[in-house]
Amino acid sequence: MTPLVDVVGLTKYYGTKRGIIDVSFQVAEGEVFGFLGPNGAGKTTTMRLLMSLLFPDGGSARIAGLDCWQRSVDVKRVLGYLPGELAFDPNLTGGQILAYFANLRGGVDRAYLERLVSRLDLDTSRRFRHYSHGNKQKVGLIQAFMHRARLLVLDEPTTGLDPLNQHEFGRMVAEVRAEGRTVFLSSHILSEVESLCDRVGIIRDGRLARVGSVAELKDIKHHEVDLTFKTEPPASAFRDVPGVERLEVLPDGRTLRLTIQGDLDPFIKMAARYSVANFVSREPSLEDVFLRFYQSGGEAPRKDPSGVVS
Amino acid sequence: MWFHSVFLKTLRDHRVPILGWGLGMGVLAPMVFAGVSSVFAKSPQARAELLALTRNPALRLFAEPVDVLTPGGYATWRLSLVLPLLAIWALLTVSRTLRGEEEHGALDMLLSVPRSRGRIAAEKLAAVATSLLLIGLLIAVAAFTGATIIGVDLGPGRALLFGLNTTLFALVFGALALVVSQFTREARTAAGVTGVLLGLSFVLTSAGRVVSGGAWIGQLSPLHYFELNKPLVANYAVNWGAMLLMATLASALTVGGVALFVRRDIAAPVVLPVWPFPARTPPRGLPFDAWSLRSVFARSVSTAARPALWWGVAVGCYTMLLTALLRQLQRNLSDLLGDLARSNPMYAAAIGRFTRGGDVTTNMTLLNLVFTLLVVVVAAFAVTTANRWANDEEGGHLELVLGTPNPRRRVILAHFGGAALALTLVTALIFAGAVVAAAIVGMQLDTGRVAQAAIGMVPVGLVVASAGYLFSGWLRTRAVTGTLIALVIASFLITLLARVFHWPDILLQLSIFEHYGAPLVDGLRLPRVFGLTGVAGAMLTLATIRFTRKDIDR
Numbered sequence: 001m002t003p004l005v006d007v008v009g010l011t012k013y014y015g016t017k018r019g020i021i022d023v024s025f026q027v028a029e030g031e032v033f034g035f036l037g038p039n040g041a042g043k044t045t046t047m048r049l050l051m052s053l054l055f056p057d058g059g060s061a062r063i064a065g066l067d068c069w070q071r072s073v074d075v076k077r078v079l080g081y082l083p084g085e086l087a088f089d090p091n092l093t094g095g096q097i098l099a100y101f102a103n104l105r106g107g108v109d110r111a112y113l114e115r116l117v118s119r120l121d122l123d124t125s126r127r128f129r130h131y132s133h134g135n136k137q138k139v140g141l142i143q144a145f146m147h148r149a150r151l152l153v154l155d156e157p158t159t160g161l162d163p164l165n166q167h168e169f170g171r172m173v174a175e176v177r178a179e180g181r182t183v184f185l186s187s188h189i190l191s192e193v194e195s196l197c198d199r200v201g202i203i204r205d206g207r208l209a210r211v212g213s214v215a216e217l218k219d220i221k222h223h224e225v226d227l228t229f230k231t232e233p234p235a236s237a238f239r240d241v242p243g244v245e246r247l248e249v250l251p252d253g254r255t256l257r258l259t260i261q262g263d264l265d266p267f268i269k270m271a272a273r274y275s276v277a278n279f280v281s282r283e284p285s286l287e288d289v290f291l292r293f294y295q296s297g298g299e300a301p302r303k304d305p306s307g308v309v310s
Numbered sequence: 311m312w313f314h315s316v317f318l319k320t321l322r323d324h325r326v327p328i329l330g331w332g333l334g335m336g337v338l339a340p341m342v343f344a345g346v347s348s349v350f351a352k353s354p355q356a357r358a359e360l361l362a363l364t365r366n367p368a369l370r371l372f373a374e375p376v377d378v379l380t381p382g383g384y385a386t387w388r389l390s391l392v393l394p395l396l397a398i399w400a401l402l403t404v405s406r407t408l409r410g411e412e413e414h415g416a417l418d419m420l421l422s423v424p425r426s427r428g429r430i431a432a433e434k435l436a437a438v439a440t441s442l443l444l445i446g447l448l449i450a451v452a453a454f455t456g457a458t459i460i461g462v463d464l465g466p467g468r469a470l471l472f473g474l475n476t477t478l479f480a481l482v483f484g485a486l487a488l489v490v491s492q493f494t495r496e497a498r499t500a501a502g503v504t505g506v507l508l509g510l511s512f513v514l515t516s517a518g519r520v521v522s523g524g525a526w527i528g529q530l531s532p533l534h535y536f537e538l539n540k541p542l543v544a545n546y547a548v549n550w551g552a553m554l555l556m557a558t559l560a561s562a563l564t565v566g567g568v569a570l571f572v573r574r575d576i577a578a579p580v581v582l583p584v585w586p587f588p589a590r591t592p593p594r595g596l597p598f599d600a601w602s603l604r605s606v607f608a609r610s611v612s613t614a615a616r617p618a619l620w621w622g623v624a625v626g627c628y629t630m631l632l633t634a635l636l637r638q639l640q641r642n643l644s645d646l647l648g649d650l651a652r653s654n655p656m657y658a659a660a661i662g663r664f665t666r667g668g669d670v671t672t673n674m675t676l677l678n679l680v681f682t683l684l685v686v687v688v689a690a691f692a693v694t695t696a697n698r699w700a701n702d703e704e705g706g707h708l709e710l711v712l713g714t715p716n717p718r719r720r721v722i723l724a725h726f727g728g729a730a731l732a733l734t735l736v737t738a739l740i741f742a743g744a745v746v747a748a749a750i751v752g753m754q755l756d757t758g759r760v761a762q763a764a765i766g767m768v769p770v771g772l773v774v775a776s777a778g779y780l781f782s783g784w785l786r787t788r789a790v791t792g793t794l795i796a797l798v799i800a801s802f803l804i805t806l807l808a809r810v811f812h813w814p815d816i817l818l819q820l821s822i823f824e825h826y827g828a829p830l831v832d833g834l835r836l837p838r839v840f841g842l843t844g845v846a847g848a849m850l851t852l853a854t855i856r857f858t859r860k861d862i863d864r
Binding site: 048051052053054055072073074076077079080081083085086087088089090095096098099100101102103104105106110113114117124125129140143 | 413595597600603604605705709710712713715717859860
């Protein structure tokens with residue numbers, strides 16, 4: 001099946017400065033794809049390239065089978081876009097801006113548009129200059145969603161939204177997915193991506209480091225385990241268990257805290273040889289995964305035997 | 311070093327304009343010295359021609375000729391309309407410095423540092439004042455150096471006064487822009503209103519010179535006090551009082567502006583206890599059927615219409631005033647010549663032409679001088695339309711529009727279409743101003759020719775605007791505006807000086823105003839109109855090609 005978004009070897013430099021380098025990924029129709037990365041990693045550059053706001057120095061990008069630059073107008077017929085920094089004529093009201101973009105798109109379902117306005121609780125009679133950051137973001141979101149685009153390209157969509165509206169945005173994305181439409185969003189809020197997205201791409205220093213489902217990405221996941229023994233803990237026995245990266249004896253003198261990468265089975269089998277009083281395992285959030293991923297330079301975390309504290 | 315204080319940082323921001331305006335304005339006096347010296351040296355006839363030219367009664371509208379057969383006197387007379395244009399930089403810069411930074415939210419961060427609001431404003435304004443003083447110094451150094459090389463009598467003291475006089479005039483309008491910007495939401499509104507006041511000061515000074523018993527009218531204008539000093543004219547007494555008055559006025563306005571600034575909300579205008587215009591209630595709901603929201607072109611027309619209307623009304627009124635002053639000048643002249651006519655009937659017929667305002671040819675010749683200036687104002691309006699386009703791109707306003715299925719070429723052409731209509735509106739109001747004023751004061755005009763002269767201004771504006779659209783393919787907004795202003799001033803100077811100094815014809819052809827010609831006298835020359843329109847079309851095509859292939863800045 002042809003992917004809705006197909007990016008191959010996309011490269012962009014700003015003069016001599018790096019934008020993105022050799023980025024390749026695909027987004028299938030009907031999925032929600034999250035683009036993760038810290039500030040300056042290249043998320044916005046990738047999105048602006050897809051929107052043909054920037055021209056690439058190399059590579060190609062197609063949306064719905066159409067070249068993003070040669071057929072940019074046709075591409076824009078199938079998508080809705082929320083830029084990372086929203087700017088518009090400050091003298092227009094929110095309602096005027098929405099009406100304008102509805103007209104530029106050749107008309108939209110007015111009832112649906114009014115429903116979106118109501119869901120995000122936007123006062124459309126205020127001028128853009130008087131809106132708070134969050135309300136400006138609502139205008140941007142509504143204009144991106146209002147024509148029921150086949151693909152939504154959203155650059156950090158929840159920036160400035162309060163928790164209630166973030167929740168409402170989550171519901172809107174879920175509805176889009178349920179209707180078989182596609183979302184490509186960027187974020188540095190991992191919990192958001194974790195809850196909204198089917199697949200995630202992690203970009204680092206302009207290069208796409210990993211792409212996979214949220215579950216797949218957790219193959220770089222680790223567990224933090226607190227194992228309390230009835231007697232003095234046998235620390236040395238656990239040091240060489242495959243997957244144990246870090247081992248520490250807690251101040252109570254009976255508990256080992258271990259960081260385990262990958263399969264837990266060898267560790268469980270070793271623990272079963274001893275008399276265990278308590279066992280607590282914490283699965284890390286994607287945020288923890290992400291931070292570890294970046295701290296380790298994008299490589300799988302290495303074993304750190306010197307982490308043993310006695 | 312440059313980031314140690316608000317003052318130094320602001321001064322650093324002005325380094326390019328200081329050099330650009332300082333050297334650009336500075337080169338003018340030496341250029342005129344060189345030109346006039348060679349012309350005077352060639353023949354007594356050339357001197358006589360110059361003298362005759364300066365005695366053209368209509369030219370008194372623009373400047374008082376004093377000692378024009380000396381290089382210093384001639385330069386003072388010729389540059390009297392050009393040097394005060396430094397005030398444009400001052401008013402644009404001061405408008406952007408506080409109000410402009412508030413608009414973009416940049417001042418919020420600066421005001422979060424532990425320094426008082428008054429101190430931050432004072433440091434910024436002190437930097438603008440220092441920049442103007444440095445520009446004045448460059449003007450003085452250039453004038454002194456040029457005079458020394460060419461052999462014109464100009465000592466360093468008078469050269470410094472020449473620079474200082476220009477600086478003080480610009481400071482007054484910078485300070486005025488500061489006060490005006492306390493009452494506006496946008497920097498460009500403040501700059502526009504102050505620009506109108508600058509234009510008004512030219513009219514008031516002209517009226518002071520022309521209207522009998524109306525010297526007091528001229529005294530209302532800061533330009534009058536600028537003109538009281540003529541440091542380039544040897545032995546012309548320095549009027550310290552005029553300089554002190556300009557300095558005091560600038561200081562008082564600055565103190566008043568800062569006092570208002572520290573007491574009002576940031577990003578909001580001063581709240582007046584009584585506002586004569588009721589606030590417009592923004593439309594509620596989703597106005598899908600509003601005409602201005604139907605397309606990029608409609609939106610562009612709507613955006614351009616308001617400033618065009620303000621400019622048109624202001625320039626139209628300016629045209630009316632100048633036309634009325636011209637008539638007044640004719641009457642003054644006819645009074646003087648009346649005695650001569652009575653003494654010698656031979657002159658009666660010729661002089662009679664002035665007395666009733668009935669000789670259309672003469673009237674059109676006189677009005678042509680006014681239109682020579684008005685076409686420069688239209689070019690200045692075209693600069694603002696190009697500035698708006700560059701600003702839309704730089705401010706990220708195009709990001710959402712280009713996210714819709716509208717090709718880039720449609721977006722740029724629609725914007726330009728709106729600008730072209732705005733230019734047409736401004737020239738239509740100039741036409742109306744001249745015709746209405748002539749009807750009121752009983753001055754007979756060839757309305758068809760006036761219409762042709764107004765229509766002829768549109769291609770001039772289109773060339774300037776399209777050049778701005780082209781430049782914005784590579785340059786930032788400020789650079790686009792600066793470059794266009796420099797080109798307009800250079801063009802104006804070429805038209806002003808090239809014939810007198812017998813500069814090469816090819817140089818004359820570089821001036822856009824030369825191609826405008828004198829349609830009130832010669833009629834509209836279609837080849838010129840088509841030529842200018844063709845140049846505008848070619849530049850717009852290049853601008854469109856560039857825009858469709860460039861990265862969109864944010």
